[in-house]
Amino acid sequence: MLDYKLLEAFAAVVGEGGFEKGARVLHLTQGAVSQRVKLLEEQAGCVLLVRSSPPRPTVAGQAMLKHFRQVRRLEEDLSAGLGQNEAGFDTLPVGVNADSLATWFFPALDGYLDAEPVLLDLSVDDQAETLKLLKAGDVLGCVADRAEPVQGCRVEYLGDMDYRLYATPSYKTKWYKNGAVLESVENAPVLVFNRKDVMHEVLLGEALGQRPNLRSPFYLPSAEQFAPAVASGRVAGMLLDQQAAPYLEHDEIVDLLPGHVFTVRLHWQCWNLESARLASFTDALVQGARRLLIQRP
Known part of the structure; x- marks a missing residue:
C-alpha cells in the first residue's frame, strides 16, 4: 500500500522544480521532504527521481506521478461531493x-x-x-x-x-x-x-x-x-x-x-x-x- 504523504512530497518536488520549493508548498522542511522521497523510493524498490536541476522523474517516477494525480483527482471529486472542499x-x-x-x-x-x-x-x-x-x-x-x-x-x-x-x-x-x-x-x-x-x-x-x-x-x-x-x-x-x-x-x-x-x-x-x-x-x-x-x- 502506497503512503500518499510520501507521494505528495514526490509530486511537489517534481511539480515545483526542486526540494526547497516543494517543501515551501507543503509547509515542511527541505530535509523532511527529502526523507519522504527517499522512503518512497525504498518502498517502490527503484529510483523515482533524477537529482538534476530541476529534478525530473524517471520512467518509474512518471508512472507513480500519473497514478497519484489520478487518485487525487478522484479524491477531490469525492471531497467536493461531501462538501469538504475547504479551499473552494x-x-x-x-x-x-x-x-x-x-x-x-x-x-x-x-x-x-x-x-x-x-x-x-x-x-x-x-x-x-x-x-x-x-x-x-x-x-x-x-x-x-x-x-x-x-x-x-x-x-x-x-x-x-x-x-x-x-x-x-x-x-x-x-x-x-x-x-x-x-x-x-x-x-x-x-x-x-x-x-x-x-x-x-x-x-x-x-x-x-x-x-x-x-x-x-x-x-x-x-x-x-x-x-x-x-x-x-x-x-x-x-x-x-x-x-x-x-x-x-x-x-x-x-x-x-x-x-x-x-x-x-x-x-x-x-x-x-x-x-x-x-x-x-x-x-x-x-x-x-x-x-x-x-x-x-
Whole structure:
C-alpha cells in the first residue's frame, strides 16, 4: 500500500522544480521532504527521481506521478461531493497549444470558468507535443492534433484551424517579385514559432512541389506577436484566419499562396476517469470549441 504523504512530497518536488520549493508548498522542511522521497523510493524498490536541476522523474517516477494525480483527482471529486472542499477551488492541469491559447481557448470556457470554482494550471506546447504531457501524467487532458486516443484516455473532436502564409504587399514585392518560386522562397525571411514548427515548410512544399530549404528563419515563440510581426513587413508568417482578419480588412497583408491552406484538426484527449469535474470541464471545452472553430466531417 502506497503512503500518499510520501507521494505528495514526490509530486511537489517534481511539480515545483526542486526540494526547497516543494517543501515551501507543503509547509515542511527541505530535509523532511527529502526523507519522504527517499522512503518512497525504498518502498517502490527503484529510483523515482533524477537529482538534476530541476529534478525530473524517471520512467518509474512518471508512472507513480500519473497514478497519484489520478487518485487525487478522484479524491477531490469525492471531497467536493461531501462538501469538504475547504479551499473552494479545484485545480485542473491542462495542456494546450499556443495558437489555441491566443485565440479560442478562453472564449470557449468563459461561461464555465465564471460559474465553476476551477483554477487552470496550463502547460503550453505545440499541438503535436502536448500528448507527451498527457502520457507522462503531467496534465489531466490536452488539446492535441491526434485523433486516436492515448491508452486509458478518451478523445473528442474540437474543430479545425486553417493557416495561410501572409505578408505585407511591400514584402511580396521585395521577396516574391517573381512569384512563389523556389529560389525566392528559400531566401526570404520567414517567421517560425520554434524549431518544432514545420507548418510553413509543409505548405510551401505543397505549393512548390518540393520542400524548400529555408535559409532565413525568424524564431518568435509568441502566438500573440505573430500577426504584428507579419504586419511589420519584415517577415512572412503562417496566420490563422481570425488572426489575419483585422489586417486583411485594411489591406495591410496579402495571402502569398492563394488556394493553399494548412489545416490543423484539434482534439481533446483526457484521462478516462469517473471524475465529475473533469467531465464537466470536458463538456464545456468541447461545446465552446465547436462554437468557435471550423467544423468539418
